[in-house]
Amino acid sequence: MITTLIEPATGEPLTDVPRVSVDDVDRAVRNAQRAFTGEWRRINTRDRARLMNKLAALIRENADELATMESRNVGKPIRDSRDEVGLAANVFEYYAGATNKIGGQTIPGAASGVLLSFREPVGPCGIIVPWNFPIAITSWKSAPALAMGNTVVLKPAEQTPLTAMRLAELALEAGFPEGVFTVLTGSGSEIGEAIIKHPLIRKVAFTGSTEVGMNVMRLAADDIKRVSLELGGKSANVIFDDCDFDRAIASAASSSLGNAGQDCCARSRVLVQQSIYDKFSKALVDAFHAINVGDPLRDETEMGPLVTTSHRERVMQYIDKGKAEGATLACGGEVPSQRGSYLSPTVFLDAKPEMTIVRDEIFGPVVAVMPFRDEAEAIALANDSLYGLSGSIWTRDIGRALRVARAIETGNLSINSGSSVHLEAPFGGVKRSGLGRELGLQALDHYTEWKTVYIDTQS
């Protein structure tokens, strides 16, 4: 069986990829278990690090191919794909450094013996990756798992599997033993669930929608599997009237339109202090008009098409709801005439907290702008969400910046910046945005089990 992938920029077939069967899942997980208890377990930590560094080097050597593949498969601008391929290489290098630095302890306890703790690998890990940042998220989960001596069975999203498949080839070329890093293609409901339910899978790492994440957690509960979830978001961008206006405008556009808004960290709720609301709204609309939308393979393109036409239809339904519920459509909201699944950058002004466009994760190039009076109202509006993944605060008052940062319920936040992801720092969400942290040394906690060994030293 095959899946025909469609190129988002053209709407034309891109290539065919195989779809595996549930029997293939069983074979792959058994191979992963064999590798886990066999050759991979016996490799010493320095050699494991060498393999990971070799894979990072191969990612860099093949960066042009991987970036073009990602842009054609996902529709994202080539300069973003280049950054994400570079990030994937950095992630493998970062965790290569952890292989021989993360260990157990000797613990003071009973005088008659010695207490030791070991940090053991968990076992075969089932990893499920979405379509919005395929190679980046593949690396965030696989690299810490492999660094700690686990094996990986990974399923990319059905419509965007190409860079993960290529990574599996590069891992073999780097010298990873067979069965250590396996990529399986197919649908989430069939192949994803078969991986999660397989009795030999000990840990499940998932990025995707909150709804599917809830199902993943239920399925993992049957065997008490470890679960980490990186889910949706509806992050607030809080703009105070003493901000650096031009930087705040530029960031409000880039941090909501990056990846065409198909980003769990998108600052899709823009909260603006009343005293600068009109001026800011006008400048934001101008900035949205100025975004260079076009062919993802051109260097100057800032925003490409959405991932599929069916996803664009979903986003259009939200735009219709925004209009019907009374928000002011200030720009965008249209499907351009060119082929491919493009959608123009869209600003809704005068949004209200109860509107669907303010509550739901739209996952498209759409922002909802709302005014606030003071710090207390800004915090209340920012926290009025089921999600808590990312966000920004713009002010020159450092005291206020820190007060508001502490008060906002979220896993990540930046002050006078639109960034969310820093490879060396923990990343993840609170509330319905997820469970657990990726990146940083904290990610290694998911992929190790503490084992305590007591040695009685009495004669």
Ligand code: NDP
């Ligand atoms: P999904 O949550 O459906 O997909 C994410 C991954 O999970 C894909 O690999 C998918 O596989 C897999 N999956 C789907 N169903 C199951 C299942 N029952 N068991 C195991 N794995 C499964 O996201 P969508 O692609 O449908 O996007 C819908 C919405 O989710 C977006 O509009 C956005 O709001 C949110 N989302 C958030 C992301 C984030 O980064 N936090 C990423 C992606 C989506 P397959 O595609 O092969 O079916």
